[in-house]
Amino acid sequence: MAALVAAEELGVSDELEAFYVRQGVKWYHYIPYFMIKDPLFIFKKHFWKRTFLEKHYTSKFDYHKLEKIAAL
DSSP states (O other), rough: OOOHHHHHHHHHHHHHHHHHHHHHGGGGGGGHHHHHTTTTTTGGHHHHHHSSHHHHHHSSHHHHHHHHHHHH
């Protein structure tokens, strides 16, 4: 999913989606392994703490600025 978001930000989402289709990627490939390994994760304190109480994340890179530089 991160690759799809990054591709969208960089303007190459169509190429990435076409690549995934060629490789045979299906919807169930997007399920994280930890969910399959521990299907009761949703009932654990650690999950809720990391999901809703995490500090705000600020990206280290400005991808829009990088795209403008790459276009030069």
